[in-house]
Amino acid sequence: MPETMFQSLKSISYLFFLIIHLTVFSLNTLAQKKNVQYELKIKPASTEIKIDGIMNEGAWQDAEIASKFFMVQPMDTSFAKIRTDVKMSYDNDFLYIIAICYHEPGPYFVESLRRDFTFGKNDNFLIFMDPFDDQTNGFSFGSNAAGAQWDGIMYEGSKVDLSWDNKWESVVKNYEDRWIFEAAIPFKSIRYKPGITKWGINFSRLDLKSTEKSSWAPVPRQFATASLAYTGNLVWDQPPPVPGQNISVIPYTLGGLSSNHTLLPVKRDQRGEIGGDIKIAINSSLNLDLTVNPDYSQVEVDRQVPNLERFELFFPERRQYFLENGDLFSNFGYQNIRPFFSRRIGLGVPIQYGARLSGKLNKDWRVGLMNMQTENTGISDPAQNFTVMALQRKVFARSNIGGIFINKQSLNYDASNAAAGVSRYNRVAGIEYNLASSNNTWTGKAVTMKSFSPNGGNSDMMQAANLRYWTGNWDINWQHEYVGSDYNAEVGFVPRRGYFNLSPQIGYLFFPKKGKILSHGPKLFSANYFDEKFKRTDNTNYLAYNFNFRNRSNLTGWIANDYVMLQRPFDPTNKGGATLATGSEHSWEAFGLEYSSRPQSLITMALSTRYGGYYANGNRLNISSELGYRFQPYVSLALSSSYNDIRLPEPWNTTKFWLIGPRLDVTMTNKLFFTGFVQYNEQNDNINLNTRLQWRYKPASDLFIVYTDNYLPAPFSVKNRFLVLKLTYWWNI
Template identity: 55%
Template sequence: MYRFLPLLLFVFTATFAQKKNEAFQYHIKELNSPLKIDGIEDDEAWQHTQTAKDFFMITPMDTSQSRAKTEVKLAYDKNHLYILAINYKPVKGSFVVESLKRDFNFGANDNFFVVLDTFEDLTNGFSFGASAAGAYWDGQEADGTFINLNWDNKWHCVTKNYEDRWVWEASIPFKTIRYRPENTRWGINFSRLDLTINEKSAWAPVPRQFQSANLGYAGVLVWDKPLPPAGKNISLIPYVSSSVSKNHITDNPADWRPNIGGDAKIALNSSLNLDLTVNPDFSQVEVDVQQTNLDRFELFFPERRQFFLENADLFASFGFASLRPFFSRRIGLGVPIDFGVRMSGKLDKNWRIGVLDTQTRKQGDLPAQNFAVVALQRKVFARSNVGLLMVNKESLGYDEQIHKSFSQYNRNIGMEYNLASANNVWTGKASVLKSFSPHLTGNDFAVATSLNFNKANVFWQWRHEIVGENYNAEVGYVPNAARRGYQMAMPNVGYLFFVNSKTLISHGPLLQTTLFWNKSNHLTDNETFLAYNFNFRNRAIGMIWAATNYVQLLAPFDPTNTGRERLPAGSNHYWKSWGTDFTSSPRTKFTYAFSTRYGGFYANGTRLNLRTTLGYRFQPYVATKFSVDYNIIKVPYLQKPVELLLVGPRIDVTFRNNLFWTTFLQYNNQADNVNLNTRLQWRYQPASDLFIVYTDNYLPENLRVKNRAIVLKLTYWWNV
């Protein structure tokens, strides 16, 4: 025990360290003359502001100043924050972008963005920016590092391109963000990515192992006086939609459904928001990208629906990736939501709260259900926090004889501690969860911990989970729950050698082991994974790896997931495999990625997996992508090899930065389906859209239509 005291003392001390980049301060003043947001830096007002410049390089090396010159100016009036960024081009006339698509892929586009830590808590904030071609970027930041780009709100920017520079000018309403009016300090940083010289930089320096948006390394925005409250802030977002769908298998008449509903956003104060929704419609949400599933457990697909996104980390980040007590996609997918209420935000600098209540409609044998969630979070030390979560799922009008296939209720309560040292080198969490379900008592706890250390050249993690056989999270995501009680340990360690080379930045090994034990402490799964990584100067990345696996099946399982003969429960399976991964540099118009995997499989079989993605862009208007995932599985007990093919061509056409057309096709012979989805989005004014969505599903063997639907939806964002 005593040998760990120095380590614990060091972690404890690090959590109290002062703000890392306190010396980087930008003093912002109120405007004394008007500003026009036009991407031209000649307004008189900009001549009387401080200039943030002399950016520091983050990658490829973090030991010098940036070669790409960047200058940033800020100002404000009673309603808006204004930002001007002048991004000088190291190579005149050039820039790299994929398209004009909103919330673009950060690593594949020249871009600039600002992060705002409006409570200066080093963990929560907002991000606004654009690509060099003028595509919008906005998101809400949580945990000091993760930006949720699905968050969307009202603001305005203009980008202008010149031979020697590109200029971004933005106007952000104070009503769009959350802040405390009495504060005179915010955290702030500016990030620039220039792919023509493969360089990422920031105004306040950030070590290369961290993202440039890391709030632990933000500088300080100093206001010349306390900001006034944002004032009355009520937004109504009604929608009207009409859809026509037809099931061609049953040959029923076409189903036409007009629909009306909407959302409301009410600012209870400058930092706390109330969201309301009535009869929400999510038909415009892009369909999930399909995956070949050769796993025994459920795949994860992220939440994309706008109602669930603001301050989503309060609810969704509780627990771990494979042990989430709450997962919002359990609500309302396939079942209509009648209404929803959601309050979230800051109570003060240290306290955050989230309350969610939604009601789904009775449908067939499924009773109407109510989902209620309460989350409370208290900041401790420099960047850590303690959280509480309560989840309740209740079936209304429950009759055990009629609704015996569904549970009457399921409840979860949990507490957790999230560790984040001031310099972000130490992170981790510890969670304790308990569920309440009819007929399931005892052994209904789950406990999980992790501790991570991340320096520039060395990183390691220890993660451990203990889940009782009766732990039950019906509104969560716990794919391993099918194991009915288990322990899991997942240690990993890696090292990077930084080199002085024209082609390589760094290379090094990674070793990871994942072990599962059942409730009798008998080992049921073990995967040991050894990889060697290569990080190239042109931002390409590569990896070679080898792995050994052991699995004892806890239930009958078809390893092809195609409805074929299943292997018996209790059978033991061992295999070895190896593979490669490579992703090309994003700076070229033609991009590609591939991965290979070959080796053993269940039942003394073999599996070959080949995946590739080819892309070409006609910047900035068209980006194309073609993906193929091919598996051939040979197992002795099946007479013929099983071939699985998933093909997914996609095209994104961005006519302007407010008019987008996306079309993709997915052929998946494992699901015996061909899916076509095409979506046109016109953002005719900020946060207001017209959508036209067309979807087809076909049988692969003869391309006979299974079902077909077309949706027209109009939304309007109205500030009351």
Template identity: 60%
Template sequence: MKLPVSFLFAYLLLSHSSLLAQKKNESYQLHISRATSPVVLDGSVDEPAWQAAEVASDFWMVLPMDTSRAKVRTDVRMTYDEHNVYLSAVCFLGDVPGPYIVESLRRDWSFSKNDNFIFFMDTFDDQTNGFTFGTNAAGAQWDGLLYEGGKANLSWDNKWTSVVKNYSDRYVLEMAIPFKTIRYKKGISRWGINFSRLDLKTTEKSSWTPIQRQFPTASLALTGVLIWDQPPPQPGPNISLIPYALSGLTRDYQNNIDTKGRFNAGLDAKVAVTSSLNLDLTVNPDFSQVDVDQQVTNLDRYELFFPEKRQFFLENGDQFTNFGYATIRPFFSRRIGLGGVPIRFGARLSGKLNKDWRIGIMDMQTGGVSETGLPAQNFAVMALQRRVFARSNIGIMFVNKESMGYESVSNKTLYSHYNRNLGVEYNLASANNLWTGKAMYVQSFSPTQPLNPGQEASSATGSGASAVYAANLQYFSRKWLISGQIESVGENYTAEAGYVPRRGYERVLGTLGYTFLPTGSGILSHGPTLNSTYFFDPAGRQSDNESLLNYTVTFRSKSVLQAWVATDYVRLLQPFDPTNTGRETLATGVENNWTAWGTEFDSKPQSLFTYGFSSRYGGYYANGTRLNLTADLGYRFQPYVSLAASASYNDIRLPQPWGHTTFWLVGPRFDLTVTNTLYLTTFVQYNEQQKNMNVNARVQWRYKPASDFFLVYTDNYLPNSAQIGQDVPGFFSVKNRALVLKWTYWWNL
């Protein structure tokens, strides 16, 4: 099967009348004026500055219905001085008795599990990128970067302050956001703005501007307008130095390596070239504060994806990492500096040139690893984006990964000299938020070399087999979800600095869904969704397909029930062990068919005790069967303690030589938040498939905004002491152990 290239060109020219329409909520305007008195963050709005400020109130209900005004009252005011933009929100309680509902005092909490207030700033009024800040009812902070018109990356962190004070009938929050923390264009006096409130006791989500229930309140296309009495003040010299120092102890029991001490230090710097363009620099960075990845039982034939959490890569990171699709990413920053590869230094220039042009340039240098013969490598990325129509854009990207001193590399079959990707994409986003889509083309360039040991050499330079093209179009209204997508990834396409787990295929997929919206019942919405996906090999023969019918019921209490049935067909294109444990493999060309069904349920988040479960039962490879049961439990002693536990059980029954295989994956978690600046998290993960148990305990003290002390303890255990020659009491034996103390300080010059 060959996908029509002409479709891409037609798609690039796709034009809908709403593309050029006026901003939908243009009439919702809030005027902001310079403060008439000093603003003190104390949970009170009695200062003259607040009394003189214009009030945004009379919110619209988004859920459970989106056709009336909110029943729970919220009053918002904004003002500013030469250093900060200030916001206050008075969040009145509803008519349902009881205390507020929060998980804990931890930052970047789950939106759906906390009474909260959040606001969204589109500082370029381009309806694409912005910032979000907020707190829950207990004062825990939330901050993130907005991208792709309303998605939030909460891994971003920066300097700002807030206070929340609780009263018998309301809670009051005040925030101070430094102008140095955000990015905006000089002279612009209109920002997009919106405010969102969630009150779990009444199950009401509300928004200052009217938003249909299928859209998140973060949708930048649906913001109102913040009108400044004069353009926001320039922040002046805006240079931040963020040094760190780290010391620690490690011991490797598995390889009989005694305890080793370590000390490391490095520096990050942020330089505002303009108020909208930022230069990030890093020397000898360390990322030991990154949360441990959530382990999974991996029964997939292809590499799994884990998101980037490292601060250096996050600001404006969407321009790099969101180029392409979820499984076609020419650049993925987690390829840089993980797995024991040291980052020596790096620089990144990113931000807005003006309202229409956006740029990102990054260069990172890693060191070599003598144990594996990996040479030092350089990663260079350039991305340029131009806004078109109301919210759409056209972008280009160039990625270059190059090995330094490659001629001295002893084993050239393991490491390439260079790999380059050049691509262009068009992102469609209509002004009314109903239509979204993308069309892209990417070409890779690599020297002639074996693709894998034993294969004949082939050149990926300039041939159609080293290219990718893909396109999708989606329509999403209150009741209908309709989308289609095509992909073609060449056999020789390579993205060594990206994430493309599968090559040499063409793919067609479609989605059709409908939502019923009953009134006057305990059900908020319900409806079916049908997904169908087909893969074809380079010869045009079908290799995979999956068709899945799902029915979802969302209750007014915010609990959710799903049930599904699916049919699968897989013709293996390479050998595969269906248990993914390094055992015998099914041969290339073996065909597999099966049917499976499953359920999923998540309880209402208002309860102190929450739970969820899912099930899957049906066929599997080689005419076998697979049963999967998962359960999640949580209990909170709000706002200080949150307990959670998850468990997953897989029972796989196959013919010999595999036979009967079971896997347990268990992960209890304990969160203690003494204050909203002092946290203790202990996370345990037992993965039977990987034969590993991991214990990660971390104390974090945020002694100043964006400045931290970390104390991190990590243990890895093996379930069988005989395998490592250690006679340690208990069922598990230590593989390795580490203790790390890290200090960071954010210093604004």
């Protein structure tokens, strides 16, 4: 297909998006916030409040009550059957909340006392706050019925990043017919606009015994209760207090031992480091973060997965420093075409220092500026500086437009000695429009990026867009992507280049009025890839039918067919053996089942299967499972496994491998945790043992003891060992 046709297709897709947006815009201009009539008035505490889970203070007797929650699931057409009452108050330093969560006779259901639990597997109460009332960004706090805390930052209108931790206090007290959650959240721990007297707010309750999910302000059942488009209003009797000086110093000290047994003689090293972070609130909505010699040794290692992909796998960021307002930087693009991916900074190369300014300038503008400096680790690996600048402007009801600029600069660069892949500089700049209608029915994105490199070519741009229509029954999405062969985002995540992708998707759900099935329906998805000359390179057509049961278990059956024309040599076992030739064509059909059990059971199970064709007219069987058992709320056991049986012609023949990962979680209290897990990866010939003890001796202050081993399975022998002791302290000045 000629280049003019290629450009025409891109123009048509953007025109399609524009027409739909104008339609949605006309609806936006006529609509106001959906649940504006739901108001909870808040006033100063008339007496001192003690956080003990007992509602005996006069301040709570004087506070207004939010009750009569609405059912969200299994149906969204009535009030909740399980009662929840909520009250809020405040003083000069803290925002207080108490929730009385009634339940039917019998025990509650929780996984453990571990912080940031899985929502659907715990009886819980959560708060979703929108302090700017922009229906896009906010904060979430809450607890499960055993007292395990939940906190996260909210972005894109309904998503919650639970990797964010902050300083606050809560207690849960259990009674025969109810459990009470009481919390004090420092105003210094959240960001909000001074002078504003209405915050968006909603309260969410999940009661697994009755399988009921409910919210104070009603939310349609297809959306998460975290959806900020459906918050009510927290109405202040006066503007909330402006925090005074808000500076937090978070130093750490660390000691460690390591040994590398792959070298003879065995190489042994000792570590002794200090460093830390400083958080400076420029105002109540804009924050400056500074870091010196940061260390992330306490961050849990990535969970391994079988890798039979032709492209790099994505693993999420877990380091605390990069998380607050991290969506300002990381949410540009789509999952597989991200211009910025913070894990490119400082993994394998020590970070010397960094600074980041992020937050709200006002209700409509958000800004993010970040600069990070890494060490010089050798002549071939020079020190590098990373600069990222992002600006976002709210438009219409809940949409926004943003721009980003990323610069990676090598210092003291010597081209004659530089390692492969190390360049003098790499830069990416672009803009993005995010569409979100007032009722969240229409969402979408349009993004354009351009890269700048020393030896860049003409095809150095990326363009993509999607539009989604989502109601209670219909879920329809159109997405297209174009990534030029010369587009080079070295600080991003772009595993594939030089392609054009068209990916339509449609699904429909039926909702029976009675019976064991809550909803069921089909889903059809097609991903179609072409090269830059619009020649087909691969595609997947996928048809599934899903059953969601009222007891919160679910079952999905699917069939798919695939076609691949390899653009480069590929080993279909990913074990470093013989490869299939570039240009070879492969097609196959496959089918499978996926099942997850009801979360109320002490024994839980998730199972997925896949059987069908594979590359080179071969066959592949995959069985993956996770079996869990809990002695609630203190001990949780899990065993995950994945088995692959691949049958191919010579020279591969039959390849079988396991990935097995037993895991032990012990939560002595909601401040003392032990985690231990083993990952046996037969595909990579590695056994990994990781144990971590965490003691939160004060809010947001921790002692970590981390021990890691890596072994060679056959003959069984040690590869390396690490032991780290790390102490952090959160100090408010």
